[in-house]
């Protein structure tokens with residue numbers, strides 16, 4: 001409608017930026033594994049795609065876990081924002097390994113923000129251990145183990161979503 005302000009995306013609403021390099025992400029995943037090593041052993045890792053695939057590979061490598069499954073979740077388009085769609089559920093084999101409730105399974109995602117995604121997966125596997133690399137306050141209570149907390153108004157920029165680019169000097173008005 002004419003005169004209406006365009007709706008801002010979650011990223012645009014976030015006031016702060018937290019860019020993460022590959023090196024930093026790898027270090028944070030290793031730090032996460034140190035903590036998880038005290039909690040395991042785990043029969044399998046369940047990665048929440050797509051963001052959870054990267055930490056899941058690193059964590060599984062460090063913990064020596066060879067069985068990795070995915071749960072594929074997508075957000076609806078913007079007029080139904082917030083609704084989630086399960087494109088692929090957890091495999092029967094992984095469900096069996098977790099005794100039907102997820103006991104001994106490790107769910108991995110890159111981050112929790114509002115907690116909507118994590119809440120949905122927790123419902124599928126109530127007894128699994130849920131680990132993320134980063135957590136924002138709204139989603140934090142859902143997570144069993146995480147490494148770094150950032151404020152709710154921070155947007156985390158992952159290395160697979162970004163590229164190096166020119167940044168003007170402060171003197172020229174750079175933020």
Ligand SMILES: O=P(O)(O)OC[C@H]1O[C@H](OP(=O)(O)OP(=O)(O)O)[C@H](O)[C@@H]1O
Nearest residue numbers: 049050051111112113114115116117139
């Ligand atoms: O706590 P929430 O508010 O639910 O947000 C967290 C989820 O959002 C991101 O995934 P996204 O839906 O952007 O998809 P992707 O992993 O495929 O990039 C992130 O990887 C988490 O899975």
Ligand code: HPA
Nearest residue numbers: 111113154155156157158
């Ligand atoms: O802060 C974030 N960064 C990247 N993806 C996300 N999805 C939800 N929150 C975020």
Ligand SMILES: [Mg+2]
Nearest residue numbers: 049050051052
């Ligand atoms: Mg995701």
